[in-house]
Amino acid sequence: DAGVTQSPTHLIKTRGQQVTLRCSPISGHKSVSWYQQVLGQGPQFIFQYYEKEERGRGNFPDRFSARQFPNYSSELNVNALLLGDSALYLCASSFPLRGAVTNEQFFGPGTRLTVL
Amino acid sequence: AQSVSQHNHHVILSEAASLELGCNYSYGGTVNLFWYVQYPGQHLQLLLKYFSGDPLVKGIKGFEAEFIKSKFSFNLRKPSVQWSDTAEYFCAVGHASGGSYIPTFGRGTSLIVHP
Numbered sequence: 001d002a003g004v005t006q007s008p009t010h011l012i013k014t015r016g017q018q019v020t021l022r023c024s025p026i027s028g029h030k031s032v033s034w035y036q037q038v039l040g041q042g043p044q045f046i047f048q049y050y051e052k053e054e055r056g057r058g059n060f061p062d063r064f065s066a067r068q069f070p071n072y073s074s075e076l077n078v079n080a081l082l083l084g085d086s087a088l089y090l091c092a093s094s095f096p097l098r099g100a101v102t103n104e105q106f107f108g109p110g111t112r113l114t115v116l
Numbered sequence: 117a118q119s120v121s122q123h124n125h126h127v128i129l130s131e132a133a134s135l136e137l138g139c140n141y142s143y144g145g146t147v148n149l150f151w152y153v154q155y156p157g158q159h160l161q162l163l164l165k166y167f168s169g170d171p172l173v174k175g176i177k178g179f180e181a182e183f184i185k186s187k188f189s190f191n192l193r194k195p196s197v198q199w200s201d202t203a204e205y206f207c208a209v210g211h212a213s214g215g216s217y218i219p220t221f222g223r224g225t226s227l228i229v230h231p
Contacts, residue, residue, distance in 0.1 A: 003159070004159075040223070040224075041223050042120075042122075042223045042224045043160070043206070043221045059117070090160070105162075105219075107160040110159075
């Protein structure tokens with residue numbers, strides 16, 4: 001079975017630009033989460049979507065937005081990029097346990113974003 | 117806001133030594149607890165999880181963790197480590213808040229096992 005896939009794998013942008021990152025969950029998984037991981041730190045939660053609705057939001061500015069499509073894939077958008085947005089962006093999918101979204105998450109390889 | 121503390125940032129052991137990695141969290145309500153591992157060049161993957169029931173949880177590759185509610189802790193243990201256990205280990209805590217689900221990860225512990 002294919003795992004969580006993310007595209008692109010690497011991306012270089014300049015300050016002020018906008019970026020869109022994509023994620024395809026494991027087949028059958030209806031929940032997708034996005035994380036930002038900077039070097040030397042753990043993943044920091046950005047968003048969680050379940051059945052195309054936002055179910056959780058971390059402490060990130062409004063420049064960060066996301067959406068989930070009917071096929072459960074997801075996009076993360078970041079506007080007005082700052083140098084500090086340089087990080088590994090992880091997507092994780094999960095199969096909700098009895099309707100909840102607190103089950104284990106399966107992570108993708110991530111997209112490495114560099115902002116110059 | 118909830119926080120997760122992993123006290124050991126870097127651990128170096130020899131093969132066959134015992135391992136214990138600490139994890140403490142701050143949220144006082146019902147939580148789900150996880151340990152994830154990231155081997156060099158690989159994705160984050162689940163080692164073990166605790167939702168309810170027996171507070172001693174067994175995971176893959178001989179790892180186990182104990183949930184001690186009174187101490188807000190979920191420490192990871194392995195009686196005898198192997199060179200292949202060299203990896204980054206992350207403790208994670210999830211809780212529901214106002215209809216939303218909030219997962220929080222610790223900063224990770226880098227484990228190096230010498231053969």
